[in-house]
Amino acid sequence: MASIEARGLSKRYGARNALDGLTFATDPGEVVGLLGPNGAGKTTTIRLLTTILEPTAGTFTVAGIPGDRPTEIRRRIGVLPESAGYPPRQTGAEYLRYAARLYSRRDARDVADRLLTDVGLGDRAGSRISSYSRGMKQRLGIARALINDPAVVFLDEPTLGLDPAGQREILATIGEIAVRRNATVVLSTHTLTEVEQVCGSVLILDHGKLRTAGPIGEVVGAGSLSDAFLRLTEEADHD
Numbered sequence: 001m002a003s004i005e006a007r008g009l010s011k012r013y014g015a016r017n018a019l020d021g022l023t024f025a026t027d028p029g030e031v032v033g034l035l036g037p038n039g040a041g042k043t044t045t046i047r048l049l050t051t052i053l054e055p056t057a058g059t060f061t062v063a064g065i066p067g068d069r070p071t072e073i074r075r076r077i078g079v080l081p082e083s084a085g086y087p088p089r090q091t092g093a094e095y096l097r098y099a100a101r102l103y104s105r106r107d108a109r110d111v112a113d114r115l116l117t118d119v120g121l122g123d124r125a126g127s128r129i130s131s132y133s134r135g136m137k138q139r140l141g142i143a144r145a146l147i148n149d150p151a152v153v154f155l156d157e158p159t160l161g162l163d164p165a166g167q168r169e170i171l172a173t174i175g176e177i178a179v180r181r182n183a184t185v186v187l188s189t190h191t192l193t194e195v196e197q198v199c200g201s202v203l204i205l206d207h208g209k210l211r212t213a214g215p216i217g218e219v220v221g222a223g224s225l226s227d228a229f230l231r232l233t234e235e236a237d238h239d
């Protein structure tokens with residue numbers, strides 16, 4: 001069963017066509033790169049699939065659940081939004097235990113401790129979030145997104161503003177999520193090198209249209225991902 005299936009998914013904001021007829025499917029356990037220039041429709045795609053926005057047209061399923069059952073979808077997904085905020089006075093452990101209790105997890109303490117270890121924050125679990133680096137906060141956000149054992153995890157630009165070491169840590173964490181949990185990870189990013197490192201397939205959007213979708217090897221062909229990206233999105237400019 002596809003972990004995400006979109007058919008003709010579209011979103012208009014007034015007269016602006018932010019997304020126009022997206023059709024694609026993803027498999028469990030794969031990391032999917034969601035790529036496109038600024039304004040291509042990446043965040044809109046994530047907002048539709050996470051049921052924050054309703055589509056203007058088209059249908060979708062996430063974890064096999066139709067898009068018109070948003071409450072059920074929300075129980076089966078995890079999200080790291082583009083700009084997540086954290087309570088600075090709480091410790092990482094307190095923040096995650098609270099999040100676990102919101103999902104009525106009776107094992108909140110254990111879940112929080114295990115996730116903090118999984119994202120490499122085990123030794124800083126008792127420190128206040130105000131003392132965390134940007135990369136540590138992003139890893140905390142990823143742990144938060146995993147609290148309900150999601151089937152699909154959406155990460156909107158998780159490495160934005162991180163130094164190379166921080167980026168590498170996040171990418172390693174993302175790869176482990178997909179493999180160990182058999183979850184689909186949708187990774188929105190502008191950094192093509194990180195897509196090549198961690199993603200098995202890509203969706204390339206431009207001007208609200210899906211320019212290509214498929215395994216990286218097929219999309220790239222004989223050239224590089226950067227060549228394919230520029231070719232596909234430059235062609236769009238000449239439409």
Ligand SMILES: Nc1ncnc2c1ncn2[C@@H]1O[C@H](COP(=O)(O)OP(=O)(O)OP(=O)(O)O)[C@@H](O)[C@H]1O
Nearest residue numbers: 013016017018036037038039040041042043044045
């Ligand atoms: N609330 C809104 N009202 C009107 N237009 C919007 C709204 N949100 C997004 N748009 C427009 O929809 C289009 C797609 O935006 P979206 O944020 O999905 O792109 P993106 O690929 O995530 O861009 P970026 O890489 O810059 O974050 C853009 O033209 C944007 O200006």
